[in-house]
Amino acid sequence: MKPVDAAYKFIEAHYPDCQGALLAGSVVRGEATETSDLDIVIFDQKLSASYRQSLLEFGWPIEVFVHNMISYKEFFKNDCERARPSMPRMVSEGIVLKDTGIIRGIKQEADDLLDKGPETWSEEAITTKRYFLTDTLEDFIGASDRGEALFIANELASLTSEFGLRTNQQWIGKSKWTVRALKNYDETFAGEFIQAFDKFYTTGVKTEILCLVDSILEPFGGRLFEGFTIGKHK
Known part of the structure; x- marks a missing residue:
């Protein structure tokens, strides 16, 4: 029917x-x-x-x-x-x-x-997301176990797409809607994103993912570790 x-x-x-x-x-x-x-x-x-x-x-x-x-x-x-x-x-x-x-x-x-569109992220939200994206990226860089690297890459893809979309006032997605959200924002960027992760999954090469994440973080100060704090009372 x-x-x-x-x-x-x-x-x-x-x-x-x-x-x-x-x-x-x-x-x-x-x-x-x-x-x-x-x-x-x-x-x-x-x-x-x-x-x-x-x-x-x-x-x-x-x-x-x-x-x-x-x-x-x-x-x-x-x-x-x-x-x-x-x-x-x-x-x-x-x-x-x-x-x-x-x-x-x-x-x-x-x-x-x-x-x-979604609410604009506050500076505090951007800082927090930037820190956890950096943390996951560093885990990915240091991962020598293939199984661990695969699952870290999955988390990294989710955090990277969220950061890239939300800092550009775009809706995000989950599962197949992640790709659709990226394409709705910018077809070229979506292609680069998919290519970077596909290359890692098929060859194990991490370089393109590192470049992708760094390019997204760069306008907001790049990777963040030193000086970050959350929940500390003055």
């Missing part, structure tokens, strides 16, 4: 009285793979609390995100605070399955949040 048809049938079967429903995710963006599911967002004012559920119906794995008219706002807020706008993005990109007059306003809320 086609994604939209399956989504309509799902709504009719399980949420016939909801005030609004959207189909989001990879099938909407034209990025579906053989393992993709249907992401469906439901708005139902009768619910006392939000919930998420996974099902297999109408030939599809379905992830349903169910909200009342207040709970979605809290998810919007939390997503923006962590700088990973999963819920606002789903709402913004979603195809309308049902609407009793509420969807336009909720979509506008999502679009406004996405356009605004």
Whole structure:
């Protein structure tokens, strides 16, 4: 069954009285793979609390995100605070399955949040992130055990992408959304980032990763160790 048809049938079967429903995710963006599911967002004012559920119906794995008219706002807020706008993005990109007059306003809320971007990091936040990125980089440089180096590289990739994106007032991502966030910011930078880590994973050469991290840290004073303190009382 086609994604939209399956989504309509799902709504009719399980949420016939909801005030609004959207189909989001990879099938909407034209990025579906053989393992993709249907992401469906439901708005139902009768619910006392939000919930998420996974099902297999109408030939599809379905992830349903169910909200009342207040709970979605809290998810919007939390997503923006962590700088990973999963819920606002789903709402913004979603195809309308049902609407009793509420969807336009909720979509506008999502679009406004996405356009605004995350809160700017304070100098204190930048200093702290800079220190822990430096610390992980030094661990990576010194790692002689291949297994340890692989896992340090994973953490380094996460911290580096976060630092590079947040210091440029960009949304961050997790898992596959890390790459998408990097590409949304700068295709060239994303390519260099992927190439650096791919080279290490395939050949063990660390040089390109070191250059990448140092280039991101350089505008903020470079690597940081001496003089850093956290939690010390005067």
